[in-house]
Amino acid sequence: MTEFAKIEPSYLSKDGCRLIWKGINEDEQDVVVLDKGEFDKLVEILSKDSTGRVELEDEFSNILINTDTTQFHLRDHKTLEAQTSVLRKNILEFRKIPHEPKPIKIYPKEFFPSIEIEKEDDEVRNKLLNTILSGSTNQTIDVSDLFRVMSTRRSTRNFDTSRMIEEWKVEKILAAADTAPSAGNFQGFEIFYVKNKELKKRLIEAANKQPYVNAPIVLVFCMDPARVKMNFPSEMLAKFSLQDATLAAAYSQLAASALGLSSIWIGMIDEEQIKKIIGTDLKPSSILCIGYPDHKRPPKSRRKLKDLIHVLE
Numbered sequence: 454m455t456e457f458a459k460i461e462p463s464y465l466s467k468d469g470c471r472l473i474w475k476g477i478n479e480d481e482q483d484v485v486v487l488d489k490g491e492f493d494k495l496v497e498i499l500s501k502d503s504t505g506r507v508e509l510e511d512e513f514s515n516i517l518i519n520t521d522t523t524q525f526h527l528r529d530h531k532t533l534e535a536q537t538s539v540l541r542k543n544i545l546e547f548r549k550i551p552h553e554p555k556p557i558k559i560y561p562k563e564f565f566p567s568i569e570i571e572k573e574d575d576e577v578r579n580k581l582l583n584t585i586l587s588g589s590t591n592q593t594i595d596v597s598d599l600f601r602v603m604s605t606r607r608s609t610r611n612f613d614t615s616r617m618i619e620e621w622k623v624e625k626i627l628a629a630a631d632t633a634p635s636a637g638n639f640q641g642f643e644i645f646y647v648k649n650k651e652l653k654k655r656l657i658e659a660a661n662k663q664p665y666v667n668a669p670i671v672l673v674f675c676m677d678p679a680r681v682k683m684n685f686p687s688e689m690l691a692k693f694s695l696q697d698a699t700l701a702a703a704y705s706q707l708a709a710s711a712l713g714l715s716s717i718w719i720g721m722i723d724e725e726q727i728k729k730i731i732g733t734d735l736k737p738s739s740i741l742c743i744g745y746p747d748h749k750r751p752p753k754s755r756r757k758l759k760d761l762i763h764v765l766e
């Protein structure tokens with residue numbers, strides 16, 4: 454049982470907001486993320502002291518503003534409620550102050566209107582590992598099923614540049630990087646999210662002229678050994694931070710696939726050029742280019758598992 458508690462800025466944008474409900478336990482929390490349009494509509498209704506309805510991104514979920522109570526009817530999620538007067542006060546105060554995007558933090562439960570979680574089919578679930586081994590593909594993306602996401606992922610170098618990437622998807626992808634394990638949990642990496650078109654063009658040059666680096670979403674993963682506060686030789690800390698940055702990028706890549714996006718990992722990079730372009734002293738490890746694929750393709754085949762695994766008994 455959660456109660457409406459507060460409003461926070463969105464992760465990456467000055468617009469929109471995150472509405473937070475809290476329960477008795479610290480980790481008991483519900484969050485509804487509103488984009489700019491949804492937030493503005495809610496403000497419009499509340500500031501007029503009137504009642505109304507705000508449709509959310511998935512065209513199913515909605516916010517029903519009544520005189521006493523405001524209900525959030527959400528897909529695959531219990532209905533959340535807030536007292537309209539409390540919500541109005543919070544929303545109108547929140548709107549007055551300019552907000553910087555909030556640093557990313559993972560919460561156990563967040564509701565994003567466009568996510569569709571498929572119900573698990575027992576038969577499919579039992580076959581999942583076989584599906585991975587045989588390399589066969591199922592194009593349906595189920596965000597709750599890691600194995601299926603792994604077995605259907607395929608790199609893309611041709612993006613559908615006409616399709617915008619939803620901001621909540623970018624947030625998820627960045628948040629996924631933050632869940633990766635890291636040496637000593639020091640998270641010896643940083644991510645540079647390159648939105649600037651000019652910088653993207655320069656990154657193409659720094660990536661051996663690979664044209665697809667100009668993707669809708671471009672993330673440069675950098676190593677930050679100084680974050681790794683462990684008493685080991687500097688070469689070991691450098692190695693840790695390379696592994697940290699690589700793992701984080703891999704987590705983001707999988708998250709992108711889980712969200713129906715595609716990506717290409719760019720390892721062929723001129724580190725010094727990239728450092729200059731993105732304005733950092735940190736060494737880049739890889740660039741992850743993400744977008745909607747212009748068409749979906751099945752995964753590539755791999756060597757046989759028996760050739761990969763060396764069993765030592």
Ligand SMILES: Cc1cc2nc3c(=O)[nH]c(=O)nc-3n(C[C@H](O)[C@H](O)[C@H](O)COP(=O)(O)O)c2cc1C
Binds near residue numbers: 609721752753
């Ligand atoms: C360390 C690493 C470096 C890579 N560098 C590049 C690159 O510079 N350019 C590129 O087009 N693809 C690059 N790739 C993508 C691989 O070519 C791709 O992952 C591989 O062909 C397997 O295809 P799949 O990802 O669809 O399974 C790289 C992948 C990895 C893991």
